[in-house]
Amino acid sequence: MKGIDSAVTSPNERQCTVFESFGVLARGTETEVREIVRKTMAQRETSPTRAFYDDDGEEFDPTSPDPAKIIGGNSPPEPEPIRKAGRPKLGVVAREVTLLPRHWEWLESQPGGASVALRKLVEMARRDSGPADRVRRSLEATYRFLSAMCGNAAGFEEICRALFRKDWEDFDAKLNHYMTIELANHIKTLSRKARPEYQE
Incomplete structure (x- = not known):
């Protein structure tokens, strides 16, 4: 397995494993394993490689172009959003929800209204079914x-x-x-x- 100790690991990137035949070729973040596969293929002829995310077992192609994640890429950083006066946003996202009339009636009767009640219900369900x-x-x-x-x-x-x-x-x-x-x-x-x- 190729070493990746010298690479800088981003805590926000998913961890991956790359296999060559049925042996491990590389482990690390997606950026790291793409770079390892690229360098390995440039140095020698490799058997077909297969790469998988460690969190969900999904397969991806480590040789496909991925400019946003190339080590040393020159992608410009996203500009900081302009802060506006007023109440800060809570990070909520608006989506359509379809419920029966009695459900809406109950939600709207709860303290804070339907949105607050729905968020509380979701958090309770996440905790109980975790x-x-x-x-x-x-x-x-x-x-x-x-x-x-x-x-x-x-x-x-x-x-x-x-x-x-x-x-x-x-x-x-x-x-x-x-x-x-x-x-x-x-x-x-x-x-x-x-x-x-x-x-x-």
């Missing part, structure tokens, strides 16, 4: 990566069945049996937030 949403997203990310990277590999269906049963002992055993060490470790990392021992 653990279940975390597990679902982790399972989806793991399956997404497995399907893209290993969909034709031996053991794929057995691994997926163990994943959705949340039989982690069987899941890990099958990964260790069918996959390379680097690939198995990456898949285990993708699934970590669905496991009962995971702590925020």
Whole structure:
């Protein structure tokens, strides 16, 4: 795997992993891995590379042009917005919401009106469904990566069945049996937030 210790990592960029065949070629931010892939391809002939975001398992093309994220790019910074007098904005975004009349009636009767009541309801729902949403997203990310990277590999269906049963002992055993060490470790990392021992 190529080293990236000397690169500057932006906390706002998503972390990614690039595979060459079934081994890890690079890990880092999207900017970093694009640069590593570019330099590697310039130095030698490479096997087909495949790049994935670490948070959701989505695949992207590390060789496609991406001027906004090239290291040392000369994109001008966005100008600071002009501050106007008056009440500061709260960062809210206006969208259309369709509800039944009785729902609107109840919302408008709440302290602060419909918008405040809706925001409170959403925050409560996010808090209450947080653990279940975390597990679902982790399972989806793991399956997404497995399907893209290993969909034709031996053991794929057995691994997926163990994943959705949340039989982690069987899941890990099958990964260790069918996959390379680097690939198995990456898949285990993708699934970590669905496991009962995971702590925020």
